[in-house]
Amino acid sequence: MPFLLCLKRKKSPGPLGRSIFQKHPPLAQQNYQALLDMCLKSNRLFTDDTFPAHISSIGTGALLKKLPRNLQWKRPHALHRSPVFYAANRKQLDLCQGLVENCWFLAALQALTFHQDIFAAVVPQNQSFERKYAGIFHFRFWHFGEWVDVVVDDRLPVNEAGELIFVSSVYKNVFWGALLEKAYAKLYGSYEDLQIGQVSEALVDFTGGVNIRIKLAAAPPDLWDILTRATYSRSLMGCQTHLGTTKVLKNGLVAGHAYTVTGIRKVTCQYGPENLVRLRNPWGKIEWKGDWSDRMSLQDFKIHFVDLMICKLTPDLMSKEDGKKWMYSLKRGRWVKGSTAGGSLGFCNGTFWMNPQYWLNVLPVEDSKKSLGSCNVVISLMQKHSSKHRNRAPHLFIGFSLYKVDLQYQESNRKLLPAFFTQHQPVNKHQVFLDEREVTHDFQLEPCVYVIVPSTLEPQQEAEFILRVFSRKHVLREMGGNTSFTLSKEIVDRYEGKIWEDFFTKYFEQNPEINAVQLQRILNNVSWRNFQSFHLSFSLDACQGILALLDLNTSGTLSIQEFRVLWKRLLFYLEVFQKRNTSRSGKLDLVELHAAVQETGISLSNEVCNLMAIRYGDPHLKISFESFVCFMLRVEIMGEAFRNLTQDGRGIYLQESEVLKKICLQPQKWQKSCRNSSFSLSNCSSR
Template structure:
């Protein structure tokens, strides 16, 4: 049984700080250790079969093949498919493979781009894998997935019909790196069918874990050619897409291009033609055939207007799916250009390493931190907030774009087809001198008086949205959000800055302060009345256990205030444990009076912040309750408390609120007593002693 999710989150955070999840120390998908599995298979003399992605229908998925064909699929190892199987033959090339029956042109277009960058290719595809030595049917690949690198283990059984591969296949029947890489990515997505439909940027990011920039070719930037040239000279992958047609079925247009199709951008070239400078773009169809037939296509007469040197260097008359076209035609017939690199250097062509990157993982939770876009005036402020200080630099010109901000949805579903992207975006606000004194989240009033200086113009239901822009030296607030309020999802916010920046999450860390209590005047008569009531429910030793406390609270102290059946026996036993200084499982008179005073303080706090007068706290009112109490609670902690103590309706009852604040107050006190103020060290017996009773 795995540990609870909160424990896993802490473990993952610590592991990341130690470098776990990096390319040199990747996480292991499903905990499968390639080296351990290989050692075991070789020592036992067995061929590996991957039970987490078995060679059967579940791994193929539904809808890729007709039922009659699906029944005839046979999973074969390469030795049963080709006479002399090899992992890689004569190096790696974009022409090594062709697309199969699976509609994953977006993945294969990215794969074609990957072959241009040997350094990146070796990160994704460990090259020591061979069929000739220490072979046991086991291979592994590495992909970047939502903030960390994953090592993915597979067996080499591949789906075939009539002895032929049904998915990606090499032009040389003996080469298998592309087919095995595709299988590993299918495992990450959930099945082969889950790879249908996508964008080149998705796979390119998973190959690099780097910097992605998307260019809208219908409104290209004035420096598009310079950007493409810089990208071509850097360690980048480039892909592009054509717009979908009315039927959305990859129809081939009269000009030879395929509708709704992903291509690899494989080169850019500037040359002289008839005394004029022309900018040419080289594009590859992952089908391995089917080419543009307009200007500068393979058989275009325009090739006779350039120097023989340029013609011999660039022109290949062959139906291999690769062709040239002008930059103007490229922008006319393609919708998007995706550029993905290990670093942001391609943005300005400077490789001095001066770009700085900050990455934050956050979460929108319905009711607490999912405020929606700025149309939601009352809740927008509850979204996660990040403060960024952009420092000045003498080498920076004011007109130069110096910030690239990316917002990516982080999915945790096993099957890619189950993922429902939300419409996401972000806004950036400049802070005035007065604003800079604010501690913790900026309230709703801030956003009524401040307009964003940068924002995503359209909220897209895409995996990632980004903006590339100029920010002058100043302090700013970045607010990522979904379009609609109360939509729960995780995200990664990445800030690439050419200027020196200082960034931090802005919800405010939890402080170890107890709830502020109103000043109470000592009233001996009131205390005697409380003691009298207490004795009516206590035993002969004037103590109450959980059952007796339950009756006291529900039938006497809070009668009429409780909306959902009152305190449960478990909640009352927890209260006893939290207030029990003698560890008897019971509360004496003094302990009970302390609890009674706390309960009345929390009740007063509850009703002061229940502005809707429903007798329930909305989760946004819960935040106000903590503010009124004087406790600063981070967004992450608020989300956890809402999930643990809130109802599915998004509200919290008085009894749950009292249980929550009492536990939070006591846990703060325990930490203060047993820690140095920053960290706490307990032996296992001490940890179990504290956690199991309280």
């Protein structure tokens, strides 16, 4: 079993308690340009009802106790006679922290101001308090895999003296920082939701980059070289001091505080060369009192700071291959209780295989400076908040395992089963699970096929996640997303026995074609031999559905040939059903269902399995044998229809997983479309 390390700062959170099919609430997208035009046309100032000038936008907890008595919300024109949104003067970009304890956010924001092109992407520059002013502003953030535009009005909370109580500028007439903080608070629920965080989180939200975290107590020998490459490659950097009982230390540093790394310099003194790191306190005051004034030596930096966070727009920092083109892949997934929330390998071996699995083919690159036997690969796993309020949903402990797979598994798209994980060790034997938003690791991998298994530390914990992979060249896909419908010869031979010859041949001699009522009578009266007994019952509705699926000539009846297809599948599905129905209840729960689908030789995405439970399950999402048969038959037949429609290689423009999803949601519509002779491929196009 691999060594399992859990870096724990607080008690591990339990299951979030949400319904397994509850979606993360989507961020309300407001059209900035349309709202601006509407306000200008009606000659009124914008009022944002989605994030109102109300105490609810500030929060509900401890932050409220810090607020001034007569809190007011005012627009910049009421606070200064000549307000300015943004000034290009470098000194006017300096910000000061307010009542919110969000030094991590301010430290990242200060780093952003050193890169004008990145800054302009987050803070659109064509906004002002003069030309086309309507009290509306917008900002852009990278939010869990996509860039979102966040709109706010310019009503800001102030005290009786008209002073901003949250972020403000050193120059009191500059308001971009206060408005950006408001937009960020709206993105994450409230101002109070910005109280706790990591510099690394905000750096990623401003850039969409990938983070490298260096523990300075165990810093690599080439730390100065890493800082140098980071500086010249325009990376954004922040750092964190040690926690302490004293807030401001004698040396001028603030305990448990985030700082911005604003530059580095090598100088020569009488004792020889000295490597210096320049830092900025987001408070705008209280600086390092040790040697070198607002700079400090690299040695002091390693002593007095815990973490160094470097956010790269491309992950070539550690590989020393600056300027090379990198590939980037992103996959979205979910850990679902009872289905794909398998937990870590060290916590529960039996369900680990149920976690989402991703097939990664690392390919060699000819122009790489490194040997073809080694490729730099960065893998990042980010969990998504289950609540729109950032700090109301504690982070789960998350991590991932990386496996190199043998040749026999390399071409298969089926999920790896439990036996594989008992026989193979992960590449990252010392797995680390962190209760942080993002876990990132840098690997040196030989070109080969690997499988990434993201998981929570404990099983049955639910969350959404995004998986990102960076390398010079690779292919990434989710395993279990496509289907394979072949029945082996062994299974076919097994169900061509005496039962068929003795009973059904005689029956069909008297009834060449059977309808749904006759099908129901056969299925409910046949002797299901060689299987453990529980009551099998098929409703007329189910039999009508089965008949519709197998009635190739649309006669409303089944011929002996059509029934023969059904019978073989029924026996096969019953064998699978009983094998996986370990509770012997006659119904499959979500865990048993997932295993049963795998047992049939069909690989379905986790999402389709969940839809299956909704569409065919009872109120408790349990699946009877009747429902199991109906779904599996539909999957097989629609899969065949899909392949028939794409034989020319240019047909349907939906992926097969998308087709299967539509089958679950609108089966009758798709069944009719696939049977209709005038079926048009253009109707299915999603181009």
